Amino acid sequence: MKKQSNSYTLIYSIGLVFLVGVLLSIVYQALKPMQDQNIADDKKKQILSAALVVPTADESISELYDKTIVDAYVVNSSGEKVSANADAFDVDVAAEVKKPADERLLPVFVANTDEGVKYILPIYGAGLWGPIWGYVSFNADGQTIYGAYFAHQGETPGLGAEIETPTFQSQFSGKSLFRDDEFRSLAVSKVGQEPTDRDYVHAISGGTITSQGVGAMFENSLAPYESFFKQLKLNAK
Amino acid sequence: MSKASKIAFLNPLSKENPVIVQVLGICSALAVTTKLEPAFVMTLSVVAVLALSNVIISLIRKTIPTSIRIIVQLVVVAALVVMVDQVLKAYNYEVSKQLSVFIGLIITNCILMGRLEAFALNNGPWLSFLDGVGNGLGYGMILVIVAFFRELLGSGTLFGYQVVPDSWYEMGYMNNGMMILPPMALITVACIIWVHRSRNKELQEK
Numbered sequence: 122m123k124k125q126s127n128s129y130t131l132i133y134s135i136g137l138v139f140l141v142g143v144l145l146s147i148v149y150q151a152l153k154p155m156q157d158q159n160i161a162d163d164k165k166k167q168i169l170s171a172a173l174v175v176p177t178a179d180e181s182i183s184e185l186y187d188k189t190i191v192d193a194y195v196v197n198s199s200g201e202k203v204s205a206n207a208d209a210f211d212v213d214v215a216a217e218v219k220k221p222a223d224e225r226l227l228p229v230f231v232a233n234t235d236e237g238v239k240y241i242l243p244i245y246g247a248g249l250w251g252p253i254w255g256y257v258s259f260n261a262d263g264q265t266i267y268g269a270y271f272a273h274q275g276e277t278p279g280l281g282a283e284i285e286t287p288t289f290q291s292q293f294s295g296k297s298l299f300r301d302d303e304f305r306s307l308a309v310s311k312v313g314q315e316p317t318d319r320d321y322v323h324a325i326s327g328g329t330i331t332s333q334g335v336g337a338m339f340e341n342s343l344a345p346y347e348s349f350f351k352q353l354k355l356n357a358k
Numbered sequence: 359m360s361k362a363s364k365i366a367f368l369n370p371l372s373k374e375n376p377v378i379v380q381v382l383g384i385c386s387a388l389a390v391t392t393k394l395e396p397a398f399v400m401t402l403s404v405v406a407v408l409a410l411s412n413v414i415i416s417l418i419r420k421t422i423p424t425s426i427r428i429i430v431q432l433v434v435v436a437a438l439v440v441m442v443d444q445v446l447k448a449y450n451y452e453v454s455k456q457l458s459v460f461i462g463l464i465i466t467n468c469i470l471m472g473r474l475e476a477f478a479l480n481n482g483p484w485l486s487f488l489d490g491v492g493n494g495l496g497y498g499m500i501l502v503i504v505a506f507f508r509e510l511l512g513s514g515t516l517f518g519y520q521v522v523p524d525s526w527y528e529m530g531y532m533n534n535g536m537m538i539l540p541p542m543a544l545i546t547v548a549c550i551i552w553v554h555r556s557r558n559k560e561l562q563e564k
Contacts, residue, residue, distance in 0.1 A: 125423065133426070
């Protein structure tokens with residue numbers, strides 16, 4: 122067959138694509154278990170860092186997670202535990218935040234830290250370029266934030282990506298989502314525009330959209346937990 | 359080593375360096391050079407992809423129909439890049455998270471297509487392999503030099519270990535946040551080009 126002919130070109134390209142396809146699926150299948158393990162470990166690390174638990178060098182994430190996270194369950198928007206075969210760790214938060222509040226599965230991770238019991242809740246929202254997400258840990262009475270962890274997919278380095286830094290995240294400790302027993306969420310505001318009706322943290326200069334995204338993420342992801350917070354407060358008394 | 363293989367391997371390191379002489383692959387040189395570790399991993403990935411794709415294209419160069427040769431090159435490169443990405447995700451998840459989109463962007467790195475078109479299509483597998491490794495290293499060398507200065511001056515660390523002593527910070531020394539931002543990568547590359555040209559007079563434009 123002539124090298125320049127149409128049929129040669131056609132057969133050549135079909136053969137090549139087929140070969141490459143088979144090769145890639147073999148690689149994917151062979152490495153998938155290890156990748157899943159890494160993704161789970163990474164998620165555990167994120168959950169732990171929201172409770173300000175940092176692994177030491179000689180400790181594996183899984184061990185530390187099993188030791189620290191003493192309980193994990195799913196609640197609904199009335200604060201009742203949902204038992205229907207939902208594992209808190211496997212709940213897809215990205216999909217849940219799109220549902221109406223009363224249909225959502227709301228995961229709760231209970232951590233036993235040196236500072237006492239903390240409740241860790243996942244949050245998920247949108248930044249400027251892509252999704253942003255994180256975990257927020259609350260003190261045992263559910264009223265004040267203990268620690269926060271944020272991550273992003275592709276925010277601008279130096280601007281929106283600053284939400285990843287300890288400087289930004291440490292602002293959240295001690296803030297409350299409630300004022301006069303009412304859920305107010307938390308504002309992320311510019312210097313000089315601080316609201317008076319709720320707690321606030323300062324936005325990142327130059328990262329306006331991402332900062333607003335963090336504010337909206339708090340409101341949208343944590344509002345359905347209102348009843349859960351109120352129960353925590355009752356139990357703490 | 360024969361003369362031809364020496365040229366294929368050594369020229370890209372200095373006289374035909376892809377970054378500072380041919381000014382290719384600048385995009386990733388800006389993006390992955392804030393820290394040394396991703397710069398190193400990026401270098402290894404590019405060396406691996408470049409050497410392998412050069413060899414594969416060189417092996418099948420006589421069978422490739424001319425009308426679709428660019429597409430064939432792209433398929434080979436894309437397949438290799440996806441494999442590198444999968445391997446990183448399995449064995450070094452932290453780094454793969456940092457490099458995320460840039461690994462995918464190796465596909466569009468002009469150095470790859472450039473070497474495939476200019477070299478692998480006309481030369482044997484062994485020479486093409488050397489050419490690929492040489493160009494990958496030439497590219498990585500610049501990446502690592504830029505990352506060294508950006509990490510040292512921007513974060514006061516090397517490979518994540520703090521090298522600027524605490525006493526300096528107490529005396530008022532501050533990390534230069536500018537070094538972390540992309541423009542400083544360009545300026546550092548420009549400084550390297552300046553030094554390189556002043557030592558290689560034949561590269562200077564009249």
